[in-house]
Amino acid sequence: xxxxxxxxxxxxxxxxxxxxxxxxxxxxxxxxxxxxxxxxxxxxxxxxxxxxxxxxxxxxxxxxxxxxxxxxxxxxxxxxxxxxxxxxxxxxxxxxxxxxxxxxxxxxxxxxxxxxxxxxxxxxxxxxxxxxxxxxxxxxxxxxxxxxxxxxxxxxxxxxxxxxxxxxxxxxxxxxxxxxxxxxxxx
Amino acid sequence: xxxxxxxxxxxxxxxxxxxxxxxxxxxxxxxxxxxxxxxxxxxxxxxxxxxxxxxxxxxxxxxxxxxxxxxxxxxxxxxxxxxxxxxxxxxxxxxxxxxxxxxxxxxxxxxxxxxxxxxxxxxxxxxxxxxxxxxxxxxxxxxxx
Numbered sequence: 605x606x607x608x609x610x611x612x613x614x615x616x617x618x619x620x621x622x623x624x625x626x627x628x629x630x631x632x633x634x635x636x637x638x639x640x641x642x643x644x645x646x647x648x649x650x651x652x653x654x655x656x657x658x659x660x661x662x663x664x665x666x667x668x669x670x671x672x673x674x675x676x677x678x679x680x681x682x683x684x685x686x687x688x689x690x691x692x693x694x695x696x697x698x699x700x701x702x703x704x705x706x707x708x709x710x711x712x713x714x715x716x717x718x719x720x721x722x723x724x725x726x727x728x729x730x731x732x733x734x735x736x737x738x739x740x741x742x743x744x745x746x747x748x749x750x751x752x753x754x755x756x757x758x759x760x761x762x763x764x765x766x767x768x769x770x771x772x773x774x775x776x777x778x779x780x781x782x783x784x785x786x787x788x789x790x791x
Numbered sequence: 792x793x794x795x796x797x798x799x800x801x802x803x804x805x806x807x808x809x810x811x812x813x814x815x816x817x818x819x820x821x822x823x824x825x826x827x828x829x830x831x832x833x834x835x836x837x838x839x840x841x842x843x844x845x846x847x848x849x850x851x852x853x854x855x856x857x858x859x860x861x862x863x864x865x866x867x868x869x870x871x872x873x874x875x876x877x878x879x880x881x882x883x884x885x886x887x888x889x890x891x892x893x894x895x896x897x898x899x900x901x902x903x904x905x906x907x908x909x910x911x912x913x914x915x916x917x918x919x920x921x922x923x924x925x926x927x928x929x930x931x932x933x934x935x936x
Binding site for chain 2: 608648651726
């Protein structure tokens with residue numbers, strides 16, 4: 605069973621990456637924080653008695669499910685908003701504007717201190733490209749390479765086969781590499 | 792990058808991906824302080840709700856019951872189980888006492904009736920005699936057929 609100290613250490617280690625993972629998915633600071641909070645609480649409340657070595661895979665599964673729940677709720681909310689807008693007959697902004705607004709990073713996110721301009725630019729491009737990846741590819745890539753889960757753990761967390769994980773990872777890596785190359789960045 | 796990098800072999804895939812992940816690691820180091828503070832706060836809240844570690848009292852209870860469990864089996868796993876056992880035993884005890892009292896009073900009633908019948912001067916057969924019943928209700932003997 606994970607002790608409070610072990611759980612604390614695990615969460616401290618994973619929380620920043622979890623926040624960024626959620627942010628890549630929802631492009632909003634508050635929503636990303638809410639998602640991480642939900643995931644942390646669910647892990648502690650429901651799986652706090654599990655051994656410490658099971659926590660990483662469990663947390664990733666919970667995080668991805670929480671992100672999916674957020675998508676579902678947003679979808680329903682958007683459906684109602686669209687319906688009411690249509691009924692009201694009011695002039696609404698273009699769909700493209702909505703997408704742009706959704707995708708635009710928070711203003712304060714853009715004002716991070718610049719230690720190395722090139723590095724920062726590269727990171728921004730990489731993050732933007734990651735955010736553009738299909739959700740399953742991004743999930744697989746981040747879990748497999750950023751969280752360091754092995755293929756079996758990633759497959760279990762994503763609820764798919766190991767072959768699918770490998771395919772998602774490969775496609776994600778190729779897409780990211782191609783996007784970086786197009787911007788003149790070599791890793 | 793060449794065409795080969797666009798369709799890399801698995802080891803190249805891995806190397807590229809790891810390089811990107813390592814670059815991403817740097818981005819977590821420059822998160823605004825308000826976000827890192829919120830994350831730390833969330834972590835503390837989550838720790839307060841950790842399953843099995845919610846209170847020292849519960850923990851103490853669990854260790855006692857685990858010890859009891861080793862003697863009596865796994866059903867003695869938690870404080871809630873103990874409360875359930877105690878409540879069930881109490882209810883069973885009350886039900887048993889009530890049934891015993893009911894049985895005793897039935898026996899006593901029957902004994903009283905028997906003794907009353909036997910102590911009467913009237914023979915018990917008179918009570919099932921039709922003529923006697925009529926005589927009791929009207930005060931006159933039944934007419935002879």
